[in-house]
Amino acid sequence: MLSGNEHIKRLIETMIVKGREPHSLIITGEHGQGRKTAAKYIAQALLCEKQTGRPCGKCRTCRMIADGVHPDVMTAAANENGNYPVDSIREIVSGAVIAPNEGRLKVYLIPDFDKSKITGEQVQNILLKLIEEPPDHVVIILTADSREAFLPTILSRAVSLGVTPCTKEECVSYLGTLNKYEYGDIAEAADALGGNIGLCIEYLDRGAIYSAVQNAREIARALAAGNTYGLLKILNDCDSKKGLLRQTLVLTSIIARDSALSRLGGEMIGCSAQGAKELSVRYGSTRCERIYRIISEYIARLDRNCSKTLVINSLCAELSGI
Numbered sequence: 001m002l003s004g005n006e007h008i009k010r011l012i013e014t015m016i017v018k019g020r021e022p023h024s025l026i027i028t029g030e031h032g033q034g035r036k037t038a039a040k041y042i043a044q045a046l047l048c049e050k051q052t053g054r055p056c057g058k059c060r061t062c063r064m065i066a067d068g069v070h071p072d073v074m075t076a077a078a079n080e081n082g083n084y085p086v087d088s089i090r091e092i093v094s095g096a097v098i099a100p101n102e103g104r105l106k107v108y109l110i111p112d113f114d115k116s117k118i119t120g121e122q123v124q125n126i127l128l129k130l131i132e133e134p135p136d137h138v139v140i141i142l143t144a145d146s147r148e149a150f151l152p153t154i155l156s157r158a159v160s161l162g163v164t165p166c167t168k169e170e171c172v173s174y175l176g177t178l179n180k181y182e183y184g185d186i187a188e189a190a191d192a193l194g195g196n197i198g199l200c201i202e203y204l205d206r207g208a209i210y211s212a213v214q215n216a217r218e219i220a221r222a223l224a225a226g227n228t229y230g231l232l233k234i235l236n237d238c239d240s241k242k243g244l245l246r247q248t249l250v251l252t253s254i255i256a257r258d259s260a261l262s263r264l265g266g267e268m269i270g271c272s273a274q275g276a277k278e279l280s281v282r283y284g285s286t287r288c289e290r291i292y293r294i295i296s297e298y299i300a301r302l303d304r305n306c307s308k309t310l311v312i313n314s315l316c317a318e319l320s321g322i
């Protein structure tokens with residue numbers, strides 16, 4: 001079920017009702033905001049037996065797509081480092097000419113395309129032919145964190161849709177329907193992570209984001225107390241798990257952003273309103289903004305594959321000199 005994102009639902013509905021279905025779509029948005037859910041929603045809307053423009057969610061086709069077992073809805077598999085093997089994409093292109101098994105369309109989902117950093121360009125060049133001249137029965141849906149993952153030749157031929165976060169209320173009400181979590185825990189997750197349903201579920205299941213939230217709160221506390229040693233210790237502890245350091249820094253930067261804007265009455269979107277307040281009391285808006293900029297710069301260095309140890313040590317040194 002796709003929560004919120006009424007703009008996507010309405011656009012797809014209009015396209016289907018008017019018989020102007022796109023053959024290639026690009027869905028972008030942050031991790032956890034429902035890109036894959038939106039892709040499945042579109043596949044359901046296209047193939048639903050009721051054909052109203054919106055998936056009924058109840059027919060056999062809708063249920064098979066939801067369960068990931070519909071023979072005409074195929075999801076490409078990346079290898080473990082996120083790259084799509086070139087051969088598997090060639091297979092998609094050559095298999096695409098074959099008519100669908102049971103539906104009127106064949107839908108290919110190619111998720112998390114931004115992670116295919118090594119083969120991304122090559123894969124797009126292979127897909128280009130199919131995207132330029134798709135058979136009538138083919139729909140390709142690519143998802144990524146941003147449009148930057150794609151070549152202009154692909155972007156110019158695909159319909160781009162951005163998923164947007166749900167409101168906190170939509171998120172809480174959706175998580176409640178899963179009958180899996182306590183209301184108190186749901187409220188806590190939504191408070192920390194806003195309307196990002198994917199991240200809230202990861203938090204409730206005690207995945208990496210849960211540790212990242214705790215770390216970011218501790219870092220804000222250590223910074224507000226001028227505790228450089230504490231800061232260094234938390235960051236070094238993050239170093240052991242893949243991705244945890246980056247996620248922790250992203251969440252910390254949002255707290256710093258909140259603290260810089262707090263006196264202006266800006267909306268708090270980070271995982272610690274308390275931390276943001278304490279930082280703002282100790283440093284004032286201008287220095288909080290510097291903290292935000294410094295942390296953002298170090299996130300960029302991590303993305304450029306700088307050594308984690310170097311990032312941690314230099315970041316601590318810069319932050320303790322604020």
Ligand SMILES: [Zn+2]
Pocket residue numbers: 048049050055056057058059060061062063
């Ligand atoms: Zn249906």
